[in-house]
Amino acid sequence: DIQMTQSPSSLSASVGDRVTITCRASQSISSFLNWYQQKPGKAPKLLIYAASSLQSGVPSRFSGSGSGTDFTLTVSSLQPEDFATYYCQQSYITPRTFGQGTKVEIK
């Protein structure tokens, strides 16, 4: 199975901060990398697919980059509604593994 490792596991940030989360795959997954946001008690929501494509309706402050094994999710200016847990997922091969999550908390 492909292992997905996110860093950091958690971070504290302030409104307006630029935040970057990284995701590393244990082998190359080309650009088959997706990012999801989950708020407490809610279902995950797709933010970015194919490493860098913004899902319709998602604010442009979210962006993704990378290919191969190393990927990043960036929030250019953190807003109050962005405090949540973020997961990467590889969709290159089955099983379609997720990272362990990165919790973004208010500083």
Next chain:
Amino acid sequence: EVQLVESGGGLVQPGGSLRLSCAASGFTFSDHYMDWVRQAPGKGLEWVGRIRNKANSYTTEYAASVQDRFTISRDDSKNSLYLQMNSLKSEDTAVYYCTRDRGSGWYVLDYWGQGSLVSVSS
């Protein structure tokens, strides 16, 4: 509006069985692959399995942790997805999400249901 609504969760004893259903609306259900994803309490997301569409012979794939115990099926005439869970273990306790693959070839889960809680305990 795309909607996925799960039902059928609850408390079951170890070794028991349960069937989850997912009612889909707002899109052409028969065109899409559908996946199940679960989340144990306080834990991360775990992919459970998928079923392809009729054009791809309704083939299925499963995570190793549920292989031979869980079965995914669908009824396109009812716009419904199912997850039959047998030989349940305590580690199967989780919220189970029904998800839609957008069909772009990138295998992206673009819509998720609200989740159905399955608790396995004696």
